[in-house]
Amino acid sequence: MPNFWKKINKPILALAPMAGYTDSAFRQICKYYGADVVYSEMASATALNFKGKKTLELLKFKKAERYYIVQLFGNDPKYFKNAAQVVSEKIKPDGIDINMGCPVKKVFSNGSGAALMLNPERAREIIKQTLIGTDLPVSIKIRSKVNKTTAYKFVKKIKDLKIVAIMIHGRSMKQGFSGKIDYSQIKKVKSLYRKAGAEEDKKLKATLANVAFNFLSSSAPIIIANGGINTPEDAIKMIKKTGADGVGIARGALTKPWLFAQTKEFLRRGEYKKFGLSEIKKAALKHAKMSSKNNGKHGIIEMRKYLLWYFRGFEGAKEIRKDLVRVESVGDIERVLERI
Numbered sequence: 001m002p003n004f005w006k007k008i009n010k011p012i013l014a015l016a017p018m019a020g021y022t023d024s025a026f027r028q029i030c031k032y033y034g035a036d037v038v039y040s041e042m043a044s045a046t047a048l049n050f051k052g053k054k055t056l057e058l059l060k061f062k063k064a065e066r067y068y069i070v071q072l073f074g075n076d077p078k079y080f081k082n083a084a085q086v087v088s089e090k091i092k093p094d095g096i097d098i099n100m101g102c103p104v105k106k107v108f109s110n111g112s113g114a115a116l117m118l119n120p121e122r123a124r125e126i127i128k129q130t131l132i133g134t135d136l137p138v139s140i141k142i143r144s145k146v147n148k149t150t151a152y153k154f155v156k157k158i159k160d161l162k163i164v165a166i167m168i169h170g171r172s173m174k175q176g177f178s179g180k181i182d183y184s185q186i187k188k189v190k191s192l193y194r195k196a197g198a199e200e201d202k203k204l205k206a207t208l209a210n211v212a213f214n215f216l217s218s219s220a221p222i223i224i225a226n227g228g229i230n231t232p233e234d235a236i237k238m239i240k241k242t243g244a245d246g247v248g249i250a251r252g253a254l255t256k257p258w259l260f261a262q263t264k265e266f267l268r269r270g271e272y273k274k275f276g277l278s279e280i281k282k283a284a285l286k287h288a289k290m291s292s293k294n295n296g297k298h299g300i301i302e303m304r305k306y307l308l309w310y311f312r313g314f315e316g317a318k319e320i321r322k323d324l325v326r327v328e329s330v331g332d333i334e335r336v337l338e339r340i
């Protein structure tokens with residue numbers, strides 16, 4: 001399967017995975033505003049191993065969302081092979097990602113997510129089984145640090161495997177979702193591959209001739225830097241400080257899915273158009289229509305939480321928000337927004 005990552009102009013702008021948020025309609029609105037790659041919400045490899053219908057339903061996508069990556073989480077290598085196979089056959093995304101950065105207790109205490117950075121042997125096996133299960137490009141998402149294991153130390157241990165991209169959240173597990181970004185770890189991982197260079201490629205090619213499975217990496221993975229990007233300036237700073245090939249944007253896209261377009265404009269001409277309330281209203285309605293088209297009334301119920309991200313911090317927002325959490329149709333949303 002061709003590696004789509006290599007086809008995208010750099011810097012690559014990705015919508016990072018968010019459980020409960022990066023559903024099909026939200027991915028569509030981010031794509032509409034210029035995201036190059038969008039990730040699904042994390043999906044359980046265990047559930048998919050048993051062909052979980054509900055999970056498969058949640059992972060469905062529209063053509064307009066391409067390039068679309070399904071992210072898997074779990075702790076058991078044997079389930080990843082089947083999960084990757086099922087996702088490849090039934091969903092047909094552009095890539096499969098493995099969550100190795102989630103700090104949430106329910107996930108971590110189970111040996112999944114960020115716990116995999118503490119268990120490189122298991123992490124390796126999970127990557128290998130995923131590669132056996134699919135021909136799609138496989139990527140991983142990690143943190144800058146989990147306990148004493150840095151991203152650099154961890155990546156060194158899995159570097160020979162055929163990973164096409166690594167998204168690094170520049171915060172340690174202890175930091176969770178706030179605090180300063182550790183640019184240096186992302187830079188170190190990027191330079192790890194830069195150093196590898198052509199000599200290593202040659203060596204790997206020779207090794208490849210002797211292995212049963214095409215596990216080994218023959219070229220450097222794309223490095224995507226993530227964490228704290230809320231403006232185009234943040235995105236550029238991240239790239240300059242880390243040398244990464246692109247950025248992953250999570251919560252910044254929840255308040256402003258147009259951040260992708262603004263960042264591209266900023267890169268092109270050194271400035272960008274700010275969005276006022278009337279543009280935000282238009283964007284929110286567009287998103288609501290996508291959500292309604294996907295899921296009818298349920299899509300609008302789902303839409304309520306996004307509306308709360310869009311409409312905050314202006315005079316009268318409190319009253320509007322009270323009504324936005326009760327909307328049941330696109331018409332209802334239109335009527336509430338008319339009052340702004």
Ligand SMILES: Cc1cc2nc3c(=O)[nH]c(=O)nc-3n(C[C@H](O)[C@H](O)[C@H](O)COP(=O)(O)O)c2cc1C
Nearest residue numbers: 016017018019041042141169227228229249250251
């Ligand atoms: C509500 C929420 C859900 C998230 N779900 C996932 C997930 O399913 N998989 C994952 O790898 N990271 C998940 N993350 C982490 C984000 O992808 C990202 O790494 C983190 O929020 C830092 O980026 P930001 O500062 O741009 O928000 C989630 C974050 C949030 C806030």
